[in-house]
Amino acid sequence: MKISRHAQENVASVLLLAFFAGVIVLCQDFGPRARMIPLPLAVFGIVLTLIQMAWHNFGSPEELQMDMISVQAPTIPAAETPAAPVKKPSRQGEAAAYGMIAVLLALTFAAGVMPAAFLFTAGYFMVTRYCSWRLSLVYAAVLTVSLYLLFVVALQMQPYHGLLAPLFQ
Amino acid sequence: MIEAILAGLTALLTPQALLFMLIGVVYGLVIGILPGLGGVVAMALLLPFTYGFETAATLALLLGAHIATIWGDSVTSILFSVPGSAKGLALCFDGYPMTKKGQAKRALAASATGALLGGIIGAIFLALCIPLIRPVILALGPSEYLMMALWGLTVIATFSEGSLMKGLTASVLGVLVAFIGMDVVTATPRFTFGSEFLMDGISFPVAMIGLFAVSEMMKLAIKGTPIVDRSLVKEESTVWQGVQDAFRHWWLVARSSLLGLWIGVLPGVGASVAGLAAYAQAVQTSKTPERFGKGAVEGVIAPDATMGANEGGGLMPTLAFGIPGGESMAILLVAFIGLGVVPGPDMLTKNLDLVFSMVWIIVIANIAVTVIGLGITPWLARLPSLQANLMVPIVLAVCFVGAYATRGHIEDVVVAAVFGIVGYLMDKYHYSRANFVIGMVLAVMIERNLHISLTLYGRDFLLERPIALAMLLFVLVTAALPFVRNWRRKRRQAAGAAAP
Numbered sequence: 246m247k248i249s250r251h252a253q254e255n256v257a258s259v260l261l262l263a264f265f266a267g268v269i270v271l272c273q274d275f276g277p278r279a280r281m282i283p284l285p286l287a288v289f290g291i292v293l294t295l296i297q298m299a300w301h302n303f304g305s306p307e308e309l310q311m312d313m314i315s316v317q318a319p320t321i322p323a324a325e326t327p328a329a330p331v332k333k334p335s336r337q338g339e340a341a342a343y344g345m346i347a348v349l350l351a352l353t354f355a356a357g358v359m360p361a362a363f364l365f366t367a368g369y370f371m372v373t374r375y376c377s378w379r380l381s382l383v384y385a386a387v388l389t390v391s392l393y394l395l396f397v398v399a400l401q402m403q404p405y406h407g408l409l410a411p412l413f414q
Numbered sequence: 415m416i417e418a419i420l421a422g423l424t425a426l427l428t429p430q431a432l433l434f435m436l437i438g439v440v441y442g443l444v445i446g447i448l449p450g451l452g453g454v455v456a457m458a459l460l461l462p463f464t465y466g467f468e469t470a471a472t473l474a475l476l477l478g479a480h481i482a483t484i485w486g487d488s489v490t491s492i493l494f495s496v497p498g499s500a501k502g503l504a505l506c507f508d509g510y511p512m513t514k515k516g517q518a519k520r521a522l523a524a525s526a527t528g529a530l531l532g533g534i535i536g537a538i539f540l541a542l543c544i545p546l547i548r549p550v551i552l553a554l555g556p557s558e559y560l561m562m563a564l565w566g567l568t569v570i571a572t573f574s575e576g577s578l579m580k581g582l583t584a585s586v587l588g589v590l591v592a593f594i595g596m597d598v599v600t601a602t603p604r605f606t607f608g609s610e611f612l613m614d615g616i617s618f619p620v621a622m623i624g625l626f627a628v629s630e631m632m633k634l635a636i637k638g639t640p641i642v643d644r645s646l647v648k649e650e651s652t653v654w655q656g657v658q659d660a661f662r663h664w665w666l667v668a669r670s671s672l673l674g675l676w677i678g679v680l681p682g683v684g685a686s687v688a689g690l691a692a693y694a695q696a697v698q699t700s701k702t703p704e705r706f707g708k709g710a711v712e713g714v715i716a717p718d719a720t721m722g723a724n725e726g727g728g729l730m731p732t733l734a735f736g737i738p739g740g741e742s743m744a745i746l747l748v749a750f751i752g753l754g755v756v757p758g759p760d761m762l763t764k765n766l767d768l769v770f771s772m773v774w775i776i777v778i779a780n781i782a783v784t785v786i787g788l789g790i791t792p793w794l795a796r797l798p799s800l801q802a803n804l805m806v807p808i809v810l811a812v813c814f815v816g817a818y819a820t821r822g823h824i825e826d827v828v829v830a831a832v833f834g835i836v837g838y839l840m841d842k843y844h845y846s847r848a849n850f851v852i853g854m855v856l857a858v859m860i861e862r863n864l865h866i867s868l869t870l871y872g873r874d875f876l877l878e879r880p881i882a883l884a885m886l887l888f889v890l891v892t893a894a895l896p897f898v899r900n901w902r903r904k905r906r907q908a909a910g911a912a913a914p
């Protein structure tokens with residue numbers, strides 16, 4: 246099922262409304278001083294989001310396009326940069342990007358920060374066929390050793406060893 | 415005074431002091447370029463190595479490292495739109511578009527030269543203003559700091575990326591996220607859901623790593639092409655162009671430096687606010703503001719000059735009253751204790767040579783950073799044209815290790831990942847990430863100073879504090895001026911169209 250950009254914007258606004266409403270609910274547990282700023286700010290956030298939604302659905306989108314730079318210079322010339330043809334991100338591409346972050350996060354928790362850096366870079370090079378598997382391992386090893394020397398040896402960071410570390414002790 | 419100036423310089427001209435400064439500068443550049451690690455981390459990690467050496471050499475090491483991180487931060491902001499810390503945020507707005515236009519060398523050189531000029535101006539004014547600044551600092555209180563923070567908020571309108579509503583919403587989100595953790599005034603845990611980790615709040619560098627670095631790498635992975643495709647955009651600028659730019663815009667450099675010096679003098683305001691304020695004044699005072707955000711070199715020079723001068727300003731309250739101008743100055747105070755130096759009025763009389771040593775350190779370290787920076791710029795400028803499949807895993811791995819290293823909490827890696835996804839979505843739906851960060855930066859300052867003002871002066875604190883009232887009027891005028899100008903212009907255009 247394909248969701249239009251218009252509908253996606255509305256979904257984003259609804260999520261924001263839910264967030265601000267959640268803040269208001271949570272603020273009820275705080276004292277008057279502790280909620281002095283967050284509470285009115287969350288209400289302000291709801292008002293802003295509702296205006297944005299109303300404008301988005303019932304008004305002209307051009308009316309929303311305003312910031313200080315455009316106010317100071319209403320006629321903005323087109324960008325001079327020679328740009329590549331604009332390609333909308335594909336669903337698969339986006340899913341792969343989210344997956345990439347999830348994999349790195351999972352590796353970090355499972356194996357620890359340094360082994361995760363090695364496994365992720367080597368795996369990424371292999372999956373994208375950036376170079377041969379041997380070179381992938383070499384590049385990943387060089388990166389990991391550099392990170393280790395910099396963060397653990399020079400900056401004295403105590404590395405996280407991961408949830409699987411007890412299995413190897 | 416002349417004797418103190420010469421004595422300060424002589425103390426630095428020992429092999430140990432010069433070697434320490436060089437080590438500090440190189441180390442600071444490396445730390446500055448790494449995501450999440452800024453001047454504070456650089457100085458904090460050096461502290462254990464500062465005992466038992468000459469006083470001037472120790473200060474050269476610490477201040478040299480701190481000054482070098484400023485340009486190090488700017489490098490990643492300009493090349494990848496990934497600020498190493500909050501200070502580098504303002505450099506993303508025009509530095510990164512310059513890189514995409516094939517002007518990375520020019521941007522980096524302009525940034526280094528702007529920081530050098532700002533640093534020198536800051537140091538000179540530090541030397542001149544030391545006797546004058548005491549009554550000025552004592553005249554300002556929390557109400558005035560609150561107004562300074564509100565002035566920073568007016569910057570939000572500049573970076574709304576189109577929709578002002580979305581820009582404001584992003585900044586509200588940023589402010590609310592900054593409130594996660596223990597309330598600084600009432601010690602109430604807010605939005606922590608019982609988590610011990612969240613009691614400390616969201617680490618600012620970690621949030622920055624996520625919002626900018628991780629989300630940019632997600633975009634790059636999806637796009638699959640380098641940041642700068644050399645088949646489309648050739649690197650045609652030169653280092654010399656950037657150096658000339660900084661000198662050509664000397665008035666902007668001077669204004670930005672004085673702004674940086676002033677913000678540095680105010681304890682607790684910080685270089686991140688200084689960079690954003692400098693960018694805003696550069697836009698507001700430019701005759702061609704439409705070029706900003708698209709690769710205007712002034713948008714690079716102004717924040718760097720301000721941040722360069724900010725260090726000189728930050729030293730003033732630190733030396734004169736023992737009140738640190740920022741986190742890095744607080745670490746310098748710790749070093750002072752180790753060295754047996756007592757900040758206070760005596761610094762301006764008995765230890766004036768030491769004060770001038772620091773002034774000289776700022777000047778010499780800035781020159782060293784600029785010379786090294788200009789030397790390595792041609793190599794740095796090649797980085798954005800590296801293939802996406804090489805950049806993405808390396809930068810992500812460094813970011814995750816950097817996020818963990820910030821506080822040594824594994825949960826910070828989760829925060830970086832979450833903020834990465836949030837940053838990607840914000841960018842996709844045009845909710846300004848810059849506004850989010852500005853909100854985060856200013857939230858605590860606004861809340862703390864508002865509470866203190868209310869406690870000290872009551873609800874009508876503005877009437878009790880005429881300076882704060884004047885500052886509020888200034889904030890309102892500077893915020894409203896562009897809109898008034900626009901309204902007048904439209905009216906003139908309408909009148910012109912109606913005329914036969």
